[in-house]
Amino acid sequence: xxxxxxxxxxxxxxxxxxxxxxxxxxxxxxxxxxxxxxxxxxxxxxxxxxxxxxxxxxxxxxxxxxxxxxxxxxxxxxxxxxxxxxxxxxxxxxxxxxxxxxxxxxxxxxxxxxxxxxxxxxxxxxxxxxxxxxxxxxxxxxxxxxxxxxxxxxxxxxxxxxxxxxxxxxxxxxxxxxxxxxxxxxxxxxxxxxxxxxxxxxxxxxxxxxxxxxxxxxxxxxxxxxxxxxxxxxxxxxxxxxxxxxxxxxxxxxxxxxxxxxxxxxxxxxxxxxxxxxxxxxxxxxxxxxxxxxxxxxxxxxxxxxxxxxxxxxxxxxxx
Amino acid sequence: xxxxxxxxxxxxxxxxxxxxxxxxxxxxxxxxxxxxxxxxxxxxxxxxxxxxxxxxxxxxxxxxxxxxxxxxxxxxxxxxxxxxxxxxxxxxxxxxxxxxxxxxxxxxxxxxxxxxxxxxxxxxxxxxxxxxxxxxxxxxxxxxxxxxxxxxxxxxxxxxxxxxxxxxxxxxxxxxxxxxxxxxxxxxxxxxxxxxxxxxxxxxxxxxxxxxxxxxxxxxxxxxxxxxxxxxxxxxxxxxxxxxxxxxxxxxxx
Amino acid sequence: xxxxxxxxxxxxxxxxxxxxxxxxxxxxxxxxxxxxxxxxxxxxxxxxxxxxxxxxxxxxxxxxxxxxxxxxxxxxxxxxxxxxxxxxxxxxxxxxxxxxxxxxxxxxxxxxxxxxxxxxxxxxxxxxxxxxxxxxxxxxxxxxxxxxxxxxxxxxxxxxxxxxxxxxxxxxxxxxxxxxxxxxxxxxxxxxxxxxxxxxxxxxxxxxxxxxxxxxxxxxxxxxxxxxxxxxxxxxxxxxxxxxxxxxxxxxxxxxxxxxx
Numbered sequence: 001x002x003x004x005x006x007x008x009x010x011x012x013x014x015x016x017x018x019x020x021x022x023x024x025x026x027x028x029x030x031x032x033x034x035x036x037x038x039x040x041x042x043x044x045x046x047x048x049x050x051x052x053x054x055x056x057x058x059x060x061x062x063x064x065x066x067x068x069x070x071x072x073x074x075x076x077x078x079x080x081x082x083x084x085x086x087x088x089x090x091x092x093x094x095x096x097x098x099x100x101x102x103x104x105x106x107x108x109x110x111x112x113x114x115x116x117x118x119x120x121x122x123x124x125x126x127x128x129x130x131x132x133x134x135x136x137x138x139x140x141x142x143x144x145x146x147x148x149x150x151x152x153x154x155x156x157x158x159x160x161x162x163x164x165x166x167x168x169x170x171x172x173x174x175x176x177x178x179x180x181x182x183x184x185x186x187x188x189x190x191x192x193x194x195x196x197x198x199x200x201x202x203x204x205x206x207x208x209x210x211x212x213x214x215x216x217x218x219x220x221x222x223x224x225x226x227x228x229x230x231x232x233x234x235x236x237x238x239x240x241x242x243x244x245x246x247x248x249x250x251x252x253x254x255x256x257x258x259x260x261x262x263x264x265x266x267x268x269x270x271x272x273x274x275x276x277x278x279x280x281x282x283x284x285x286x287x288x289x290x291x292x293x294x295x296x297x298x299x300x301x302x303x304x305x306x307x308x309x310x311x312x313x314x315x316x317x318x319x320x
Numbered sequence: 321x322x323x324x325x326x327x328x329x330x331x332x333x334x335x336x337x338x339x340x341x342x343x344x345x346x347x348x349x350x351x352x353x354x355x356x357x358x359x360x361x362x363x364x365x366x367x368x369x370x371x372x373x374x375x376x377x378x379x380x381x382x383x384x385x386x387x388x389x390x391x392x393x394x395x396x397x398x399x400x401x402x403x404x405x406x407x408x409x410x411x412x413x414x415x416x417x418x419x420x421x422x423x424x425x426x427x428x429x430x431x432x433x434x435x436x437x438x439x440x441x442x443x444x445x446x447x448x449x450x451x452x453x454x455x456x457x458x459x460x461x462x463x464x465x466x467x468x469x470x471x472x473x474x475x476x477x478x479x480x481x482x483x484x485x486x487x488x489x490x491x492x493x494x495x496x497x498x499x500x501x502x503x504x505x506x507x508x509x510x511x512x513x514x515x516x517x518x519x520x521x522x523x524x525x526x527x528x529x530x531x532x533x534x535x536x537x538x539x540x541x542x543x544x545x546x547x548x549x550x551x552x553x554x555x556x557x558x559x560x561x562x563x564x565x566x567x568x569x570x571x572x573x574x
Numbered sequence: 575x576x577x578x579x580x581x582x583x584x585x586x587x588x589x590x591x592x593x594x595x596x597x598x599x600x601x602x603x604x605x606x607x608x609x610x611x612x613x614x615x616x617x618x619x620x621x622x623x624x625x626x627x628x629x630x631x632x633x634x635x636x637x638x639x640x641x642x643x644x645x646x647x648x649x650x651x652x653x654x655x656x657x658x659x660x661x662x663x664x665x666x667x668x669x670x671x672x673x674x675x676x677x678x679x680x681x682x683x684x685x686x687x688x689x690x691x692x693x694x695x696x697x698x699x700x701x702x703x704x705x706x707x708x709x710x711x712x713x714x715x716x717x718x719x720x721x722x723x724x725x726x727x728x729x730x731x732x733x734x735x736x737x738x739x740x741x742x743x744x745x746x747x748x749x750x751x752x753x754x755x756x757x758x759x760x761x762x763x764x765x766x767x768x769x770x771x772x773x774x775x776x777x778x779x780x781x782x783x784x785x786x787x788x789x790x791x792x793x794x795x796x797x798x799x800x801x802x803x804x805x806x807x808x809x810x811x812x813x814x815x816x817x818x819x820x821x822x823x824x825x826x827x828x829x830x831x832x833x834x835x
Contacts, residue, residue, distance in 0.1 A: 117474045135477035147471035151493045151570045161479035192570040205475075212479050331663065332670035339671075356689050417590035424810030426765040428772070429802040432787045432795045436609040512679040516769050519682060520784075527682065534685035542686050546678055553677020 063216060063248050064091040064114055069123035071109050071274075082273035083109045084120070089267060089276060091216075091248060098251045098259035099267045100306070106274030107252045108220050114250060115141050115218050127216070137165060140214030144221040146201040148193040154180060154204050155189040161212030172211075179207040182241065199230035206238070216248040223258070235261060236290055243287050256310075260284075260302045261293060268309065278309060358540045366540050367547055380548065382524040383514055386442060390449025391510040398454050398506070399492075399499060402461025406495075407487055423455045431517060445517040452513045453506035457499070464498025465491050497571055500564045507560055511553045515545075591807075609792050616796035623797055629782055633801070636767055636778040639695055643702025644763040650703075651710035651759075652752055656744055658711070659718020672708065680705040681769035688774065698770045698778070705766035706759040713755025717748030753817045760813055764806050 071084040083106035091097050099107040112118040113125050116135040125132045127139065135141075140161075148157050155176055162172035180189055183203040193201055202222055209217065223231040235258060242249065253259050259266045260282055268278040284299060293299045340360050346352045347359040354362075370376040405415040427448060434444040468491050476490045477483070518527025526545040533541030599613040623629050658665040680701050691697045721744050729739045745752075771780025779802060786794035 112474075115474065115478065117477070135474060137478065137480040139478060141471075141474060141478050143471045143475070145469070145471055147469060147475045149472065149476075149490070149493070149570075150572065151496065151568075153570070160476070164476075164480045194570065194572040208475070209478070214478070329670075331666040332668075335667055335671045336674065413586075417586035418594070420587045421590045421594065421807055424761050424806045425803045426761065426768055426806045428765050428769050429783065429799050429806075432783055433610075433799055435787070436792065436795070437607070508677050511677040515679045515682055519679075520769075520772050530682060530685060534688075537689070539686070539689060542689075546682060546686075549682075550674055550678045554673065557673075557677070 061093050062090045063093040063128055064089075064250070065126045065129075066090070066110070066114065067124050067126065069110070069113060069120040069125060071106065071113065071118070072121045084113075085273035085275050086123070087274070087276055088123075089279075091250060093215075093248055094246045095264045096242065096249045096251065096262055097265045097267060098253055098263040099269060100253060100256065100259040101269030101274075102271050102310070103254060105269040105271035107254075107269050109274070110269075111141075111218050111220050111250060111252050114216075115139055117141075137161065137212045138214055139216045139218055140209035140212060141218045141220060142202070142205050142209050142222045144224045146193070146198075146205045146225075148201055148204055148208070150193055153190050153192055154185060154196070157193070157204055158207045158211050161208060165212055176207070176211055179211055180204075183207045184237065197230075198226050199234060202226065202234060203237075206241075210241075214247070216250060219249060219251045221252050221254065224253070231258075232290065238262070239288060256303050256306050260299060260306065261288065261290065266306065268306065280306065355537075356539055358543070363540055363543045363547070367544050370544050371548075376529070376544075379524055379526055379529050379545075380552070383518065383526045383549075384552070386445045386449060386517075386525065387510050387514045389442070390446045390514065391453055391507060393446070393450040394453035394457055394506055394510070395503060397450070398457030398502065399461050402458045402499075403465050403487060403491060403495070405458075405462050406465035407491065419455070419458065423459070427452045428513070428516065431520060435521060440521055440523075445514060445522070448517050449510050449513050453510045456505040456509065457502040460498045460502025460505075461495060464495030464502075467498075468494040497568055500560070500567065504557065504560055504564075507556055508553060511549060511556070515549050587807075609790075611793050611796055615793050616800055619793035619797035620800060623782070623794060623801065632777050632782060633779045635695075636771065636780070637805075639699045639778075640702055640763045640767045643699045643766075644706050644760060646699075647703045647706035647759065647763075648710055648756060651707045651755075652714050652745075655711040655714020655752070655755075656718040656740055656748060658715045659721070659748065660740065660744060665715065668711075672711065675704075676708055679769075681766050681773060684770050684773045693774050693776050698767070698774065701770045702763050702766045705762045709758040709762060710752070710755040713758070714748060714752045717751025717755075718744050720751070721747045750821045753821060757810065757813050757817065760809055761806060764802070764809065768802060 066087055066089040069084060069087045070082070073081045073083055075081045087110060099110060101107045109118060113120050114127075114132065116132045116139065119133075127136075132139075149160065152160065155173065158176040158179055159169075159172045162175060163169065167175070177189065180186060183206055185200060185203055185207070188196065188200065193204065196204065202225075206222070223234050226234065239262060249262075251259070251262060263282050266280045266282060267276055268280065269275065270277045280302070282302060284293065284296070284302075343357070343360050347354055347357055358366075401415060405412045430451065431444070431448050434447050438444040438447060472494055473486055473490050476486055481489055514525070515527040515530075518525035519531050520527075522528040522531075526549055530542055530545040533539075533545070595613045595617075602610045602612040624633075654668070658668055683704065684697065684701055687697045687700060691700070725743055725747065726739055729743045734742060767778070768780040768783070771778035772784050775781055775784065779798065783795060783798040783802070786792075786798065
């Protein structure tokens, strides 16, 4: 497979997601909207630091820095599988960043490294300058498999985090009920996960994670197991929830539409070995309405361009 | 074993009724002498009569005490060793080969050794019950604990659960279906083993009642303890089933 | 060359055996109990038992009964279990009966069956048969029940009759589970064999064990325990080999023995 550039390639540095060291720290998170008509090209990120209205008053700072991370799995005695090769990436506070790539490109592994669930073979990941050594409530995961506690009710699942943080039971319950209502599950507080549909389970999982106020949401193909209709609804709801406090989100997906629709920035990965091949700023207005966006030529161009790039890269190997 | 109350209860009662009818038939038509095969009505009458006597109640009590003591020890040891073996590679490395050797060992053969070491009283029988019930519980616990969904543990860790609490807050409840399956098997085995131990050497208990009856060729009195242990097994199994459906109310498979 | 990891894994049970014998040795030396010989004394008594023609015949007769009881039980139980697993009616018919029989110790039926059939081989073999049947039926039932419905539909679409589907699809698909049941059954056969002989006290390995206990020959008691234990472990190990070969295609299974008793 042809690999255009690795994670530290020359194209990355001006993006502010290259070396992952201090250089990325003060770079803005968005291309000014309406300015980058071709969308795909690398835009010097520095030029738009002040453009974005919501966050212009505070300079965006790097919240997660991934620095030359590699991950090698030993699949058998003789063969090693290089899941990630020398990845560097910086994620700014408040950004919605998607990691997009074919299955097996190590995108979930990258997320698990940031989550602290997996330690990288080489390199380090940092959260607010501190090396990540294990999971912590500042980074909340939402998994494709939901991973709800089957022995707890909806309320019990959502309350788990706050209780673990030492919040008093009554207070944790009140907060959790509000959250459950926010994700649209009012009335299901005392249901067990097995009584809910897939979409509802994922709403509970999202509420459970939001309940302990993580600074970064780590979403691992969260809508991958859902049917198309449910997925669309959840994407909309996720954006609505996200608009309230604009937490940093790291979102792993293999759907180009999903990545473009949701993100400020799309990190395209290639596989064998897993590398970053392109980082694309998605310059579309927010709040985003799906119906408006689908008709927007800029949205369409992003989707088509990204799909073409994958096709080009995959000439030698299987497609997405 | 399997589902207790199937929707086709009538169909299920049929074979039991058939057997009793056949039994009655064999006796009524003179194929079997009543000395060897007493008619079912007589046996059940005798059972009811015995259940009301103080001595027989004491036999049941003696059996139940041994059964519960042995089973309880097996549950405590089995669950804790099983979880520990799943949680710690070092403990696993020690436990695994020992279990491999001891699990297929016919524990009844150890009974003479237990008699010599612990005497003829409760101790040896309780130990035998515990030794026999231990392995199914240990193995199911280990299996359940080592197949806990990784992402369940990650979710709890991300919510701020310290590593040592993960064992109690996630692994143990997540392994519960498997643990209870092991307990169910362990319970049936406990019933069987306590009875056998009492048959081999005892001065009381249901097994002893059977042996006493056999020595005096009282066929009726031989049936009574057997039916009693079967009923005890059914009742205990039903109780465990109720506990199971309460504890596993959230689990899809329960 | 075996990789060191495999070597350790293979050697571990042997090490465990040696370790357990060592614990025994130390315990008996520490307890200084007349009725608790050391491991070495017990092992020394083994050749005497196996060298004695009568004991050897006794033990071999035990094994023969066990083999027959086990074999017949497997042949009867697997088809029954598979039928129960694929037909609700059959399952509803047999389940309650099996529920009632399950907690009854099969060896405890010895005294009653002895009344009818005498103390001969038939009685003991019958009891072993009963002991083995239940776990095999149960696991075959569970295995057959879990067979993917779509697989049977595919079979039906290819023109297999119901009987052919049972033989060609359900049986192989349920095989891993069936073999787990057989493994449990094998250990149960050994247990039932010993117990039935302890109760009937006429011949066999169980009889040697308890006669020695009555006569205070403690070396022989413990030597017999080692012999019976070794039988159990060897039978289980052999069966595990066979099982692993038969179900190579299936998921790598849990490698601790799942024998229930």
